[in-house]
Amino acid sequence: MPTRFILVAPRHPGNIGAAARAMKAMGQRELWLVAPAVFPHALASERAVGANDLLAAATVVATLAEAVADCGLVYGTSARPRSRYYWPVASPREAAPRIVAAAAQGQAALVFGSERSGLSNADLELCHGLVHIPTDPEFGSLNLAQAVQVLAYELRTASGPSPRPARRLVPLAPVAELERLRSHLDEVLTEIDFTDRTGGPHLLRRVSRIFGRAELDQDEVGMLRGILVAMQARRRRAGGRS
Amino acid sequence: MPTRFILVAPRHPGNIGAAARAMKAMGQRELWLVAPAVFPHALASERAVGANDLLAAATVVATLAEAVADCGLVYGTSARPRSRYYWPVASPREAAPRIVAAAAQGQAALVFGSERSGLSNADLELCHGLVHIPTDPEFGSLNLAQAVQVLAYELRTASGPSPRPARRLVPLAPVAELERLRSHLDEVLTEIDFTDRTGGPHLLRRVSRIFGRAELDQDEVGMLRGILVAMQARRRRAGGRS
Incomplete structure (x- = not known):
């Protein structure tokens, strides 16, 4: 079931x-408005x-009690990071899996207070918990749509499959x-008498580690070996000895 | 060091x-603009x-190369979820700890393309990797500020207290x-007349991408350049002409 996004008294x-728009981009579609100003x-x-279809389908009610x-x-x-009147405050990351789990079995909702004053105590009474988006305490105000985002x-x-590469x-x-x-x-480095400034023995291992981190595909290995072959061929053509 | 947020050609x-505003709420402050329309x-x-202080302090440059x-x-x-031309595509959750770790020791940057067309291939060449924000494939368009958010x-x-790389x-x-x-x-490849089996022009880009994915440190770049110098020196000693 889609999670209900409820905006209380948006001004x-x-x-x-x-x-x-933020909801729709993330695949959410159920918008409720409690006593919107306009x-x-x-x-x-x-x-x-x-996302005008979400607006057209929005449910408008007079009180949060009806919406939940x-x-x-x-x-x-909540814009406040600390627990308020004994409500536990979760981070979005903590709250999201609980909401997704609840929405899989029934109706779950996220409630957003009005731009100026947030949720009233009466509104909070209807919530199971609070969620606070961490922000810079010196600035701190996310606007309504950013919080929804x-x-x-x-x-x-x-709710997605865990991120896969x-x-x-x-x-x-x-x-x-x-x-x-x-x-x-190794062969080419020997041919060119290359020794690492920082001491030779580890050189090859260090280069290998770069290749390892890059997670080379088969074409890339072919290409790199092609470069080595060309270097050897050119050197032999040029010098005839090595 | 703050992470640099670079908007390329915002219209x-x-x-x-x-x-x-989205940046400041999250404690970010370094905004760069590449060739903004206005x-x-x-x-x-x-x-x-x-967040007008961020605008006042924004650095405006002509090219992404200068900014990075x-x-x-x-x-x-990237607005595309799949890998594009060998660049790995990370989720924001995968990329964020890497960026935070890099920003702790030097300068890291996030680059956002223009509203209409995103980042050009030339811009992508300057990136180590891509990050894609998962969206509903049927809607899919986050606006610029939402992506920044x-x-x-x-x-x-x-950057909070959770485990870091x-x-x-x-x-x-x-x-x-x-x-x-x-x-x-490029110089060395020209000297050895190397041409890629699969067609020359993309070769250098493909090698650069390998280096990008490997996230080379300063010593590693020094070591690789040392190898190139040794190749050139040895070839010149051996052949005397190139």
């Missing part, structure tokens, strides 16, 4: 639109860009090929 | 302001809200040094 219609409004539509009546888990967002992003990350176009080179590259390089 | 001054501008200041010349680690943001948030979270013993090589390594390699 600026532009923020509603920007919040809808809605619908051209500014909301303008800032929503491609069917919710099994409700997190209120961060939490929608955390929900997406928590991108698939490569070419398979990685097996270790045996890397070993052949290393021997070849 | 809308409002986005610059919103990006500055800057400074009243709209930028308006959207920055309390002293950077040891550069991540470009998510990454600044991840950096803040990564090991500190490097030697600082990362700045991009300008990598460029010198690349030119030197």
Whole structure:
């Protein structure tokens, strides 16, 4: 079930639109508005860009109690990092998996207070916990749409498959090929009498480590060996001795 | 050292302001602009809200190369989830601790492309890796300030008390040094008449990408350049002509 994003008493219609856009980019679609100052409004539509469908489908109610009546888990967002009146305060990273788990089985909600004053104590009474987005304490104010952005992003990350490295176009080179590259390089370094400023014995290992970190694919190993071959050929053509 | 946030060719001054606000809320302060369409501008200041100091201190340059010349680690943001031309694509969660670790010892940067077209291939050449913010594939477009918001948030979270990757013993090589390594390699490849089996023009770029992925430190760049010097010297001794 999608997580319900509830904006309580938003003052600026532009923020509603920007919040809808942030939600939609992260795959969220359920927007509820509790007593918005102005809605619908051209500014909301303008800032929503491609997310006007979320605005059109938004549910407008008069009180937060109505918006959360069917919710099994409700997190209120708080601009304060510390626990307030005994509510536990979670980070977005801690809260997101709990919300995702709850949303898999029933209705979960995230509640955002109004731009100026945040959530009232009466609103907080309806929440199971608070979530605080860490910010620079000297500046500290995320705007409404930015807070929606961060939490929608955390929900997406928590519900996605755990991040996997991108698939490569070419398979990685097996270790045996890397070993052949290393021997070849060793041969060339001997031919050119190269000794490391910092002392020779570790040189080859250090270069190998660079290749290791780079996670070379098969084409890349072929290309590097091609360069070594060309160096040897050219040197032999030029000098005839080595 | 603060991470440098670099906006390449931003078209809308409002986005610059919103990006500055997102940065400041997360404790970031170093904003660079590469060839902005319009800057400074009243709209930028308006959207920055309390972050006008970041706009006033922003560095404006003509090319991305100037903006990253002293950077040891550069991540470009990409709207594409898959690997592109051999660049690895990390999630914000994977990239953030690496950036935080690099920024602890030198200059690190995050690069954001222009609203319409993202980063060019020439810009990507200057990056060590790409970072993609997971979005709903059916909608998919985060605006510039939202992307800045998510990454600044991840950096803040990564620099908190959670485990961090090991500190490097030697600082990362700045991009300008990598460029010198690349030119030197180009010189040697020309001297040995090396042409890639798969077609010449991309060769140097492919090798550079390997170096980028390996995140070379200053000693390693010195060592690799030493090998190139030895190759040239030995070839000249042997042949006397090239």
